[in-house]
Amino acid sequence: MSESSHSEGITMSGGGVYSLATLGARHVIDAATPLVTDAIHSLPEASLAAGFTLSDMGTADAGTSLTMVAQAIEAARTRRPGIPVTIVYSDQPRNDFNALVANVHGLGPFETYLDRFDDVFPLVSGTSFYARIMPPESVHIGFSATAMHWLSAKICNISNHVQAVGAEGEELAAFRAQAHADWRRILHHRAAELKPGGKLVLINFARDEQGRYLGNTGGVNMFDTFNRIWLDFVAQNRITREEYQNMTLPQYYNTVEEFCAPLQDPDDPVYQAGLRLEHIDTRIVKCPFAESFAEHGDAARFADEYIPTIRTWNESIYYSGLSSARPEAERRQIIEDYYATYRDLVRTAPAGHGMDYVHAYMVISKQA
Amino acid sequence: MSESSHSEGITMSGGGVYSLATLGARHVIDAATPLVTDAIHSLPEASLAAGFTLSDMGTADAGTSLTMVAQAIEAARTRRPGIPVTIVYSDQPRNDFNALVANVHGLGPFETYLDRFDDVFPLVSGTSFYARIMPPESVHIGFSATAMHWLSAKICNISNHVQAVGAEGEELAAFRAQAHADWRRILHHRAAELKPGGKLVLINFARDEQGRYLGNTGGVNMFDTFNRIWLDFVAQNRITREEYQNMTLPQYYNTVEEFCAPLQDPDDPVYQAGLRLEHIDTRIVKCPFAESFAEHGDAARFADEYIPTIRTWNESIYYSGLSSARPEAERRQIIEDYYATYRDLVRTAPAGHGMDYVHAYMVISKQA
The missing domain is CATH 1.10.1200 (Non-ribosomal Peptide Synthetase Peptidyl Carrier Protein; Chain A)
Known part of the structure; x- marks a missing residue:
C-alpha cells in the first residue's frame, strides 16, 4: 500500500520486547508528559463537549506511553469530570499489534490505566503517520515520541555509512530533501486530523544546537x-x-531549524493549514x-x-x-x-559507550 | 480484565486462516449486506454531518466482512458524497490483530477497500462486545456476524455433551440464564454507543422455528x-x-423469541434504553x-x-x-x-455431514 509507505522491512521488536528493552524511550515520554497535560489544560472548552481524543502515533507496543496516557486521562477529567476518552494508538501495518493490545488490556507485563478509569476507549490503527490516521477534526492531542525520524522511504543507499549522520554530498542532500518533504507530509496530515485549538506534542530525535544526536553526546559515537x-x-x-550499502537506515535527524521551518514560513502549506509552533527545546535523556x-x-x-x-x-x-x-x-x-x-x-572497552537520547520536544497548535 | 471477560482460552484461528477456512461465514455476511446498506439509507440526515462510523464486532481477522464494508462505504457515500468513514473492528483482546490489520491493509490474501476509497479510517479495538467498545453516541451502524453466541463466561460444565444444544435440566437452565443476561448486556452497551437513529445489524447463530441450528438441519447432527x-x-x-467436561463450549443459540424479548418488553432496560426491533428472520446458509x-x-x-x-x-x-x-x-x-x-x-460415511449455518438476521434501531 502506497499510503502506508514506511520502508518495508522496518519493524520494532515484537512480543512486548520493545517496551521492556527501551527503558530510555519511556524516560523520554515521562519527561514529555507535562507538555501533554499542559496542552490538555489549554484546549478550548467547546472542543470538549462530546469527548476527548488523544492519538499516540508510532506507538510500537504502547508500553512506553502507558503512564503518559494515564496522566492525559486525568488531565482531561480535570477539565471535564467523567469525559469519555478515546486513545488511538497507531503504527505501520507490520507492527506487532497483538503485543500492543495485550499491553493496553493488561495481558502484558505492565499495569494498564484501563484498570483505573471507566469510559476510556482504546483504539488501534495500522495506518502510518505518513497517511491520515483519523477523520478530519477528530483529535484533541496528537502525540508521538521517538518515531518520526523514520523516513517514508529510503531515497538512496549511503556509500560509506549506515546512517545519514555520516552521509556526505549528494547522498546527504537526498536524505535531507526526503526528510524535509516527509516532515511536511506528517504535519499536513496532522493539521487535517486536529480539532481547531488542538495540539501536537511531538518528541523527535534531533541533532541539537551542539551537533549532538542519539548515541553521540561526547563519548564513543x-x-x-x-x-x-x-x-x-x-x-x-x-x-x-x-x-553493507543496503543496510542504510532510512532515518534523518532534523535540527531545530529544520523542525521549525514549515511552522514559521507563512508560504508553507503547513503554516497555511493553521499549524503554529508554540514551543521547542532540545533535551538529552541519558542512556539508562x-x-x-x-x-x-x-x-x-x-x-x-x-x-x-x-x-x-x-x-x-x-x-x-x-x-x-x-x-x-x-x-x-x-x-x-x-x-x-x-x-x-x-x-x-566499555568507557564512552551508550545511547543517550537527544530529542527535540515540540508543542504545535492548530489555530482555533 | 473483568470488562473483557470472554472466557479465557477462546481464540479463533490466527494468521488469516480464519477467513480462508470459513467461506460459509463470508456467505452469511454477504447475505446480510442488503440489511446493512438499507440501514445506512435510513439513517437520519443530521447524524451524517461530520462522518460515518460502522462498528464490526467480533470480526476475527476481518476477512469475511471486507466486501460488506466496501458496500457500506458506497452506501454512506451515496447518502453524502465524500463523507469520511470510520470502520471500527473489534474482537476480544487475545484475537489475532496482526492478521486483522494485515487483511485490512492489503498485506493479506484479500483485496482491500482501502485501495478503492480515500478518507476511510480503519480502527481496531481489543475490547469485547461484553464491554463498551466506543464512546457514547459515536456509532451509526453496529454490525456483528456469527460472534454473539460466545457467552461472557462458562456458567458450568455440561455433564453429557459439549454444547448447550445437548444440555438438560439445571445445566440447560444455567446456560439459558447466562445467555439471556449476556444478550441484554451486549444490547445495553450497544444502546449507549449508537447515535440516535443509528442501527444494529446483528447476524447470530440461532435455533430456528423448526429447532434447527448450526450443523443440525436434517442430516447428521x-x-x-x-x-x-x-x-x-x-x-x-x-x-x-x-x-471431557471441561471441553464444554461456552455458547448458546437463542431462539427468535429469546432474541426478541428484551426489545419488546417495555420494562426491559434494553427497551428503555431506546432499542427497538425492526426486523428478524432466520435463514440457512448451506455448508459450502x-x-x-x-x-x-x-x-x-x-x-x-x-x-x-x-x-x-x-x-x-x-x-x-x-x-x-x-x-x-x-x-x-x-x-x-x-x-x-x-x-x-x-x-x-460422508452422507449427511456438513455445517449448515442457521442464523437469525436482526435489524434493531435506536430511537432518534
Whole structure:
C-alpha cells in the first residue's frame, strides 16, 4: 500500500520486547508528559463537549506511553469530570499489534490505566503517520515520541555509512530533501486530523544546537561504531559491499531549524493549514544502561543490557539488507555475529559507550 | 480484565486462516449486506454531518466482512458524497490483530477497500462486545456476524455433551440464564454507543422455528458427532471424564423469541434504553463444503475441506479442556487424533455431514 509507505522491512521488536528493552524511550515520554497535560489544560472548552481524543502515533507496543496516557486521562477529567476518552494508538501495518493490545488490556507485563478509569476507549490503527490516521477534526492531542525520524522511504543507499549522520554530498542532500518533504507530509496530515485549538506534542530525535544526536553526546559515537563493525565485516568478506550499502537506515535527524521551518514560513502549506509552533527545546535523556554501569561497574552486564536496546530498532533493517540468496540461517548467524562483536567491544572497552537520547520536544497548535 | 471477560482460552484461528477456512461465514455476511446498506439509507440526515462510523464486532481477522464494508462505504457515500468513514473492528483482546490489520491493509490474501476509497479510517479495538467498545453516541451502524453466541463466561460444565444444544435440566437452565443476561448486556452497551437513529445489524447463530441450528438441519447432527467422538475418547481412556467436561463450549443459540424479548418488553432496560426491533428472520446458509461435495463426490476432499472450518472455532476450547498436567506435545497429539478421527468418519460415511449455518438476521434501531 502506497499510503502506508514506511520502508518495508522496518519493524520494532515484537512480543512486548520493545517496551521492556527501551527503558530510555519511556524516560523520554515521562519527561514529555507535562507538555501533554499542559496542552490538555489549554484546549478550548467547546472542543470538549462530546469527548476527548488523544492519538499516540508510532506507538510500537504502547508500553512506553502507558503512564503518559494515564496522566492525559486525568488531565482531561480535570477539565471535564467523567469525559469519555478515546486513545488511538497507531503504527505501520507490520507492527506487532497483538503485543500492543495485550499491553493496553493488561495481558502484558505492565499495569494498564484501563484498570483505573471507566469510559476510556482504546483504539488501534495500522495506518502510518505518513497517511491520515483519523477523520478530519477528530483529535484533541496528537502525540508521538521517538518515531518520526523514520523516513517514508529510503531515497538512496549511503556509500560509506549506515546512517545519514555520516552521509556526505549528494547522498546527504537526498536524505535531507526526503526528510524535509516527509516532515511536511506528517504535519499536513496532522493539521487535517486536529480539532481547531488542538495540539501536537511531538518528541523527535534531533541533532541539537551542539551537533549532538542519539548515541553521540561526547563519548564513543554509536553510529560510527555500528558502521565500523559492518565495514570490518565487509573487509573480512563476511558480507558484501552491496549488502553493507543496503543496510542504510532510512532515518534523518532534523535540527531545530529544520523542525521549525514549515511552522514559521507563512508560504508553507503547513503554516497555511493553521499549524503554529508554540514551543521547542532540545533535551538529552541519558542512556539508562550507561548510567547504571557508572554505578555497578560490571562491563559484561552493561554490554548485555545495552545491546538489546539497539537491536530493537535496527536489527530488522540490517537483516533485510542481507542478500536473500543467503540461506535464512546464514543471515541470522551474521546478525548474531554482528551484535556479538559489538557486545564484546563494549565488554572489553566499555568507557564512552551508550545511547543517550537527544530529542527535540515540540508543542504545535492548530489555530482555533 | 473483568470488562473483557470472554472466557479465557477462546481464540479463533490466527494468521488469516480464519477467513480462508470459513467461506460459509463470508456467505452469511454477504447475505446480510442488503440489511446493512438499507440501514445506512435510513439513517437520519443530521447524524451524517461530520462522518460515518460502522462498528464490526467480533470480526476475527476481518476477512469475511471486507466486501460488506466496501458496500457500506458506497452506501454512506451515496447518502453524502465524500463523507469520511470510520470502520471500527473489534474482537476480544487475545484475537489475532496482526492478521486483522494485515487483511485490512492489503498485506493479506484479500483485496482491500482501502485501495478503492480515500478518507476511510480503519480502527481496531481489543475490547469485547461484553464491554463498551466506543464512546457514547459515536456509532451509526453496529454490525456483528456469527460472534454473539460466545457467552461472557462458562456458567458450568455440561455433564453429557459439549454444547448447550445437548444440555438438560439445571445445566440447560444455567446456560439459558447466562445467555439471556449476556444478550441484554451486549444490547445495553450497544444502546449507549449508537447515535440516535443509528442501527444494529446483528447476524447470530440461532435455533430456528423448526429447532434447527448450526450443523443440525436434517442430516447428521454435528454437535452430537463432536460429542460422540470425545465420549469414545473417554471410553478408550485417551482423555479423562473431567477433561471431557471441561471441553464444554461456552455458547448458546437463542431462539427468535429469546432474541426478541428484551426489545419488546417495555420494562426491559434494553427497551428503555431506546432499542427497538425492526426486523428478524432466520435463514440457512448451506455448508459450502457439503454443497461442493454434492458436485464432486470426493469424500476425502470433502473431509479435508470440512474439518478445518470446524477447527477454526472449537480447537482452542478443546485444547484448553485438556489437563495441563499432560505435556504440551501430548495435548497437541490428542487434538490431532480427535480431528483425524472425525475426518476418517466423514471420509468413510460422508452422507449427511456438513455445517449448515442457521442464523437469525436482526435489524434493531435506536430511537432518534
